[in-house]
Amino acid sequence: MFRNQTLPPVDPLPEAYEPIVKIRNLSVWYGERQILGDINLDIPRNRITAIMGPSGCGKSTLIRCLNRMNDLIPGARIEGQVLFNDQNIYAPEVDVTELRRRIGMVFQKPNPFPKSIYENVAWGLRIRGFKGNLDEVVERALMQAALWDEVKDKLHTSALNLSGGQQQRLCIARALAVDPEVLLLDEPASALDPIATLKIEELLRELSENYTIVIVTHNVQQAARISHYTAVIMWDENRIGRLVEWGPTRDIFTNPKDKRTEEYITGRFG
Amino acid sequence: MPRELLDSEIERLQNEVLSLGEMVERSILEAVQSLKTRDFEASRRIISQDRAINEKRFSIENDTLVLIATQQPMASDLRLLASILEIISELERIADYAKGIAKINLLIGEKPLIKPLIDIPRMAQKAADMLHRALEAFVRKDVETARAIPKEDDEMDALYDQVYRELMTYVIANPANIEQANYLLWAAHNLERTADRVTNICERVIFTVTGEMRELDVSEDIRERWARQAGEKP
Numbered sequence: 001m002f003r004n005q006t007l008p009p010v011d012p013l014p015e016a017y018e019p020i021v022k023i024r025n026l027s028v029w030y031g032e033r034q035i036l037g038d039i040n041l042d043i044p045r046n047r048i049t050a051i052m053g054p055s056g057c058g059k060s061t062l063i064r065c066l067n068r069m070n071d072l073i074p075g076a077r078i079e080g081q082v083l084f085n086d087q088n089i090y091a092p093e094v095d096v097t098e099l100r101r102r103i104g105m106v107f108q109k110p111n112p113f114p115k116s117i118y119e120n121v122a123w124g125l126r127i128r129g130f131k132g133n134l135d136e137v138v139e140r141a142l143m144q145a146a147l148w149d150e151v152k153d154k155l156h157t158s159a160l161n162l163s164g165g166q167q168q169r170l171c172i173a174r175a176l177a178v179d180p181e182v183l184l185l186d187e188p189a190s191a192l193d194p195i196a197t198l199k200i201e202e203l204l205r206e207l208s209e210n211y212t213i214v215i216v217t218h219n220v221q222q223a224a225r226i227s228h229y230t231a232v233i234m235w236d237e238n239r240i241g242r243l244v245e246w247g248p249t250r251d252i253f254t255n256p257k258d259k260r261t262e263e264y265i266t267g268r269f270g
Numbered sequence: 271m272p273r274e275l276l277d278s279e280i281e282r283l284q285n286e287v288l289s290l291g292e293m294v295e296r297s298i299l300e301a302v303q304s305l306k307t308r309d310f311e312a313s314r315r316i317i318s319q320d321r322a323i324n325e326k327r328f329s330i331e332n333d334t335l336v337l338i339a340t341q342q343p344m345a346s347d348l349r350l351l352a353s354i355l356e357i358i359s360e361l362e363r364i365a366d367y368a369k370g371i372a373k374i375n376l377l378i379g380e381k382p383l384i385k386p387l388i389d390i391p392r393m394a395q396k397a398a399d400m401l402h403r404a405l406e407a408f409v410r411k412d413v414e415t416a417r418a419i420p421k422e423d424d425e426m427d428a429l430y431d432q433v434y435r436e437l438m439t440y441v442i443a444n445p446a447n448i449e450q451a452n453y454l455l456w457a458a459h460n461l462e463r464t465a466d467r468v469t470n471i472c473e474r475v476i477f478t479v480t481g482e483m484r485e486l487d488v489s490e491d492i493r494e495r496w497a498r499q500a501g502e503k504p
Contacts (some may be wrong), residue, residue: 263344266343266344
């Protein structure tokens with residue numbers, strides 16, 4: 001699994017991009033059941049990549065492979081490689097905690113800790129024994145997450161009093177506080193109302209100037225609205241998730257090459 | 271899994287485009303017929319019918335926008351609806367050409383025609399026929415036909431060429447014919463432009479089906495051809 005293998009090329013795109021993550025021949029099993037089969041995909045740096053597909057096709061499993069969250073699932077097994085800045089993240093010497101700092105994750109349901117707003121953002125830094133100016137970092141992270149103006153006067157009140165959309169932006173601030181390079185978001189807006197959803201989308205678009213973002217969504221319109229690149233995953237006849245197509249979002253949504261993509265995004269799948 | 275609401279509304283809009291196309295086709299043929307038979311009543315009717323064509327165009331445009339807003343179509347559905355928006359605007363412009371020909375009949379007034387009209391009605395027939403088949407190709411998603419129709423534009427150019435040369439001989443014979451020759455050439459020009467707009471419609475058919483967006487190679491512009499024949503650079 002860790003041997004040096006020749007990397008297969010992914011389908012060339014019509015435009016140049018710099019991959020920060022390269023997924024090569026990735027297959028995933030949970031126990032006996034294969035979830036993903038032979039995925040080859042690049043994640044371009046400082047761009048938003050949307051991973052789309054029907055429920056249960058393995059989208060979440062795929063992004064969980066990108067910061068080894070699947071290590072926490074008993075019986076999970078992978079084959080293939082995930083290269084982050086050309087380093088295989090599954091190599092034995094990799095420090096998984098450090099990996100998860102550099103590749104952060106935000107989940108579907110906002111999950112703030114039952115602590116103050118401030119402590120939620122400061123948490124990642126505290127456990128790493130951060131010695132710098134904590135106030136400054138917390139403020140910067142909350143500003144980046146477009147939450148500062150709404151919470152600056154109540155930083156020491158409970159995060160659980162925030163609205164769902166604010167809680168989700170707090171979780172994004174918490175992820176940003178530890179200075180990651182990549183943010184993985186698993187359906188980050190599916191539990192939010194349309195206004196809060198648009199706020200998150202605008203925020204992600206802004207963040208993509210400095211961060212690489214991978215977002216899992218089964219909301220076709222959301223992928224079309226915010227992402228630069230789109231990857232479509234669907235299961236095959238053995239219910240193994242496969243990459244069907246990927247490319248610039250504008251091409252995928254106006255003129256997809258694969259019939260299955262066409263059926264999925266025009267709403268005729270199933 | 272079909273999307274019944276979207277699919278049935280797309281089908282209805284396509285039928286509306288066909289029905290707009292029929293109105294436009296009729297306008298072209300009737301306008302030239304009214305010129306040929308010097309029927310002022312018919313010309314006035316065509317001019318006032320143009321309002322109905324414009325209204326229908328706006329109604330289709332509005333329904334298409336509503337469908338885009340409410341159903342969020344993607345990929346081939348989106349291309350088809352975008353093409354409808356383009357095609358109805360081409361149709362409206364063709365109807366304006368027909369209206370222009372009807373106006374020419376009124377402008378020529380009571381004076382008799384300097385020559386019997388033969389090639390201009392042929393051009394009208396040809397243009398209406400190309401239009402009819404282009405819209406059928408749109409509804410049937412027939413790329414092959416859409417690629418073939420613009421090649422027939424040569425025939426239109428040749429007819430226009432003929433009309434031009436013939437009218438020039440009338441002008442040379444009697445300079446008093448200049449005004450009417452100019453009007454008739456204007457009518458022929460409108461028909462030649464109609465065929466060019468049919469080519470635009472064919473481009474949209476190809477875009478709808480394949481996503482390919484480019485200009486079809488049509489024959490060279492008539493003025494370029496004359497310049498070439500005269501040994502000049504256009």
